[in-house]
Amino acid sequence: MNEESLKALESRLEIRFKDRSILLQALTHRSAAADGGLSSNERLEFLGDAVVGLVIGEYLYEKYPGYSEGNLAKSKSYIVSETTLAEAAQSLGLDQFVRISAGEDSSGGRKRRSILADAFEALIAAVYLDSGIRSARRVIRKALKDSIKASATDEHRRDFKSALQERTQAKSRLTPIYNILREEGQDHDKTFVAQAVLDGAVLGEGSGKSKKEAEQAAARDALERT
Numbered sequence: 001m002n003e004e005s006l007k008a009l010e011s012r013l014e015i016r017f018k019d020r021s022i023l024l025q026a027l028t029h030r031s032a033a034a035d036g037g038l039s040s041n042e043r044l045e046f047l048g049d050a051v052v053g054l055v056i057g058e059y060l061y062e063k064y065p066g067y068s069e070g071n072l073a074k075s076k077s078y079i080v081s082e083t084t085l086a087e088a089a090q091s092l093g094l095d096q097f098v099r100i101s102a103g104e105d106s107s108g109g110r111k112r113r114s115i116l117a118d119a120f121e122a123l124i125a126a127v128y129l130d131s132g133i134r135s136a137r138r139v140i141r142k143a144l145k146d147s148i149k150a151s152a153t154d155e156h157r158r159d160f161k162s163a164l165q166e167r168t169q170a171k172s173r174l175t176p177i178y179n180i181l182r183e184e185g186q187d188h189d190k191t192f193v194a195q196a197v198l199d200g201a202v203l204g205e206g207s208g209k210s211k212k213e214a215e216q217a218a219a220r221d222a223l224e225r226t
Contacts, residue, residue, distance in 0.1 A: 009097050013123075013139055017083060017130050026126035027109040028096070029115055031101035038099075041122035048121030051128050052080055055140045059148065075151040079144055082208050083217045086113035089120040108141070113192045113207045113217070160219035165224070170196055176203060176222070178215040194218040 006023065010016050017023045025039050026048075033040035056079050060072050067075070078084065089095065095110045098119045107113055120143070128136040142150065165175055176198045184191045184207075194214035196203045204225055206217020 004182070006099060012179050013127070013138070015127060015131060017126070019130055020129055023123075023124045024099075026122035027098050029098060029100045029104065029109070029118060029119070031104040031109070032099040035101045044122035044125040045050065045118045046125075047128070048123065048125035049080075049122050051133075051136055052085070052121060052140055055133075055137050056080055057147075059141065060151070064152075078149055079147045081213070081217075082113055083206060084144065084147045085117035085120045088147075089116035089123075089125070092117040092120070092123075092143060094119045094123065114193075149218065155178055158176055160223060164196060164203070164219040164222050167223070168203075172199070174199055176219070178218060180211055180214065181205075196222045 006017075006020055009023070022044075025135030026041050026044050028038050028041050030040040030042060032038060053076070057072070058074050059140075060067065060075050060079075064072070066077075094116060095173055098110065098115065100109045100115065124136055124140060126138050161176075161178075168174055176196045179195045179197060180196055181193045184193065191207050191209060192211050192214040193205065193207045194211065195205050195216070196215070196218040202219070204218045206214055206219070206221045208214040208217050
C-alpha cells in the first residue's frame, strides 16, 4: 500500500497515525500475511471487538436510561453485528484498502462481510492504540451512526427470515430454504456463511457468528436485492 493510499484513508478517518505500521497490520488479512510473511490483523481484531463493544455499550447506557438490560443487549447486538460492521467498513472504503491474497481477491474476498467486519474491528484497535479512546470513540460513532439511529427504532428487532417468507409466499406461495455453505475461522471464533434459496435460485447470502445469525443475514441480503 503506497503513501497516497494511506493518506486517503487517514483523511476519511480524520486521523493522522503516529505509527503507520499498526494501520498496515490492521488492514492485513491472514491470507495476505501467509503469502507475504506479514503480521495479520487477527490480534487487533480481538482488541477492536472489545473497544467497539465498550463504546456502543457506553453510548446505549447513557442515551437510553429507561432501557432494560435485555433491550440494551438487543440494541448492542444489532449495532455490532457482522453485517452492520461490514457495512461500516464499506462506507469507509476498507474494501479498497484491505490487503488480501490474490486467491482471496479473485474469489470475491473484498466484498466478504466477515473480512470487512474483521478489518473494521482491527482498524478501531489501531486507532485506539495509536490515538487513544477518544479518537476511537469518535470514529466508531461516526461510522456506525446510521445503525445507532436504527437501534432507537424497531429495525433491530426485525425478523428478516419471516419478512422474506411473507414476501415470497405472496408472490409464489413458496418458502425459502437456508443452506449453510461453509464455516470459517477457528473453533472458538467461527463464522458461518448461509444462502437463502427459493426454488433452486439463490436470493441472498450472509454471514454471522452463529447459523441463525447467518441465515438472518442471508434473508436481509435477499430483501435488499428484491
